[in-house]
Amino acid sequence: MAGVRKKPNRIGKYQGYFVDYTGKRKFFTGTQRKSETLRIAQRLEDEHKQVRLGYRPVPKSAHKHRNKPxxxxxxxxxxxxxxxxxxxxxxxxxxxxxxxxxxxxxxxxxxxxxxxxxxxxxxxxxxxxxxxxxxxxxxxxxxxxxxxxxxxxxxxxxxRGYLLENPLAELGMIDTTPVWERRALTGKEIRRLLRVAPEYRRLLYEVAILSGLRAGELQSLTRDHLDTEQCGLRLDAAWTKNRKKGFQLLPAKLVKRLAAYADSGVVSQLYRRFFSEFAYPEGALLYVPSHPARELDVDLQAAGIPKQAKDGKLDFAALRNSYVTLAAEAGANVKELQALARHSTPDLTLNVYAKKRDERLAELVEKIGESVFSEPECAKSVHRKYVPSAEMHPKLLQKGNLGETVMTGGGGIRTPVPRSFKTSFYMLSRFIVISPCQAPNDRLSVQLFRN
CATH class of the missing domain: 1.10.150 (DNA polymerase; domain 1)
Known part of the structure; x- marks a missing residue:
């Protein structure tokens, strides 16, 4: 028997009930009018009665849940x-x-x-x-x-059978092209930012720039995650974005500072001061503000660094872009960049996070120009000069093989040379190698090699 409850629910609507085709009583939320809710209950019970008598097919599972709140x-x-x-x-x-x-x-x-x-x-x-x-x-x-x-x-x-089909299946795609792209901080900007930031935020920025960790990941770090022996951070799958365990390397100097900072008890004091009404992680390694992007805006303004420039905008997520860009400029190859950024594909690393710098491109173009237009300096002429060596050819310097040197006019040296010396010198001259050197006045060095 279909019916309606006497009193409405907390939102002012009446709850009706009816007997379905299986003989069970079903309840549903009707309207704010009791009479209208009763008519709905009677209509639903009549439809289920027709199913029970075989005049209508058995409804699918989704039909059962149409009235599910x-x-x-x-x-x-x-x-x-x-x-x-x-x-x-x-x-x-x-x-x-x-x-x-x-x-x-x-x-x-x-x-x-x-x-x-x-x-x-x-x-x-x-x-x-x-x-x-x-x-x-x-x-x-x-x-x-x-x-x-x-x-x-x-x-x-x-x-789960609650709906027959998705009513939003025909929804078109939404353009997600960002209005502002993020840019990477330069080395000078990083030094200026660290110079004006307070100590606890300066250490947070240093870890973010030198590890590429996100704000949520930094907030989840504890003292136990810091590995002083391997110089890095152990990452848990529970709070990383890719839901995988990992290990992020850090500079040795930064690891020592992090260990001393965490053991000093300053982090817990900062959390008790600023998070007195909210829960904060126990044994936290770093103090991460509730809105790190706002704190970064304050420090950027104090350092005189524009938040938005022609290359893009700066926010806390841009520190990760800075990390990947600095690693690329340091000479890391594609596989190393992908591993440091903990990305599944190199396309995400190179096309989203790694940023180009105009000054870097200008330097590369100048180097390309030098390789094209510069010509190597060559000697204008080459003169062969024989340098006798007793170690290499002791027979040539024996008594009687060389005559006395006769200095005469004509700008040369004229020496009576025996026949045996002429033959030996001819064989030796076949192995003379003349190579240019970096000596001043474009001189050449002649190296004699033993046969």
Whole structure:
């Protein structure tokens, strides 16, 4: 027997019930009018009675869940994601899970979703809301993240039989081209930034620039993750972006400073001072502010470094770009860059994170020009000069083989030469090697080699 409860629920709507085709009583949330909710219950019971009598086919599993509350299904989806919704069956990160909850709540309020049946035909309204958000200045990537919250939820419902099909399957692609690209800090800018930053932020910037770790990964580091023997940081799969364990090398000087800083107890004092109302990690290696990008903006302004330039903008994520760019300029090959950045593909390393510098390109062009236009300096003439050596040819210097040197006019040396010496000198001259040297006045050195 179909009916309605006497009192409405907390949102002012009446809850109706009916007997389905299996003989079980089913409840649903109706409207704010009791009479209208009763008519809906009677209609649903009549449809199920026709199924029980064989006048209608048995409804699919999705039809059973049309009246399932949206809030209940969304809570089930969030719980699933926190357990196994991440990569390789791992859980979502805390930040990602929080965004999913906020975005689903936003869609529930904006589209007035009470039950899963309210998702039917929502594509036009869904696109209209996205256009309104874009007019408010939302970036393309932000719009895609907000849209993905509901589209992935609908896909999840289809897999579990809560929906017959995804009502947002025909949603077009959203342009995610960034308005501003990130740029890498130069060496001079890094030194200026570190000079003006407080000690606790200076150490944070140094670790970020020399490791490429993200803000969330830096915040998850503890003293136990610092390896002073191998000079690096052990990364856990629970909080890395790629959900893989890893080891990030660091300069030996920085490792010693990190160990002394963590053992001093300054980090816990800073967290108690600034995070008195929030939970902070125990045994943290670094103090990471709640909004590191805002703190970086303050230090950039103090150092006189523009946040936006023709090459791109600077934020905390740009410190990772700086790390990859500095590694490339230091001579790392493609495979080494990919390993240091912990990327799955070299395309992401080279085309997204590694940045070009105009001054670096100018230096390379000048070197190319020098190799093309410069000519090697050559000697104008080559004179062969015989240098006798007793060690190489002792027979030539024996008594009687060489006559006395007679200095005469004509600008030369004329010496009576025996026949045996002429023959030996001819054989020796075949192995004379004349090579240019770097000596002044373009002189040449003649090296005699033994046969």
């Amino acid at each position: 949206f809030e209940e299904a969304a809570a089930e989806y969030i719980a699933w994601g926190k357990m196994q919704g991440g990569r390789r069956g791992g859980p979502w990160g805390k930040v990602h899970a929080g965004k999913k909850e906020r975005h689903l709540q936003l869609w529930q309020e904006t589209l007035e979703l009470e039950m899963l049946s309210d998702l039917d035909g929502i594509l036009p309204r869904f696109e209209a809301i996205l256009r309104a958000l874009k007019e408010q200045g939302k970036a393309g990537r932000t719009l895609r993240n907000i849209a993905d919250a509901l589209t992935t939820f609908c896909n999840w419902c289809v897999v």
